[in-house]
Amino acid sequence: MSQHKEIKKITTHTLQAMKARGEKIAVLTAYDFSMATVLDHAGLDMILVGDSAANVMAGYETTLPITLDHMIYHAQSVVRAVNRAFVLVDLPFGSYQGNPKMALNSAIRIMKESGGHGVKLEGGAEIIDAVKLIISAGIPVMGHLGLMPQSINKFGSYALRAKDEKEAKKLMDDALLLEECGCFALLLEKIPATLAKEVSENLNIPTIGIGAGKYCDGQVLVIHDMLGLNKGFKPRFLRQYADLYQAIEEAAKTYITDVKTNDFPNEAEQY
The missing domain is CATH 1.20.5 (Single alpha-helices involved in coiled-coils or other helix-helix interfaces)
Incomplete structure (x- = not known):
């Protein structure tokens, strides 16, 4: 009999079960075959093919310039490496906002051409029609609230979000709305830990935090930041695991x- 141990792939169902039993979900970004091979072998639960590739792979100041074709290229490279982790792919700026049909087409292209396992979109009520349409096509969607880097020109900075009561209430409303629509998980970026705790406790779906404190159901960091490949980038939420x-x-x-x-x-x- 073969000694080969069967690798159990992580699915949306696995992630839901992890939240239910209180097991934290470990997520990192990756954008290429070599890095994804190492991370999958290390036992990571989820790999995010982030539009942060615009910054760390291409040298842009914001995530805005990266295209759908770029994202598909990076996702293809990661998917070829992965045996176990759930591969989530960001829909880039301009590929879904204000046009649910375009959003669906973008998500379908990512799934068909890269073999990724799901997509992530930034926003709440403003993009809910797009979220519903993508989910109706059988594509898993992760929401993204708090600091939304694709809206940097609206926000004006990468500062902490949802500090005031009004913004915190909108974030909670959006979180519940995204869950109700069928999102399988929610990313919370750079919000107060107490708010992230409240959101995580009020949702049945897992929350993944970045700069959102210890009460989220999982954590994500950009691989280049976590490995100390970015000289001089040291926000409070970042723990650097190597230099x-x-x-x-x-x-x-x-x-x-x-x-x-x-x-x-x-x-x-x-x-």
């Missing part, structure tokens, strides 16, 4: 020296 910027820089410098001094390749490294 790969320095490690890679030192390796590159050593390589340069070895090449210039004719130390690499040596006798054993040639044919």
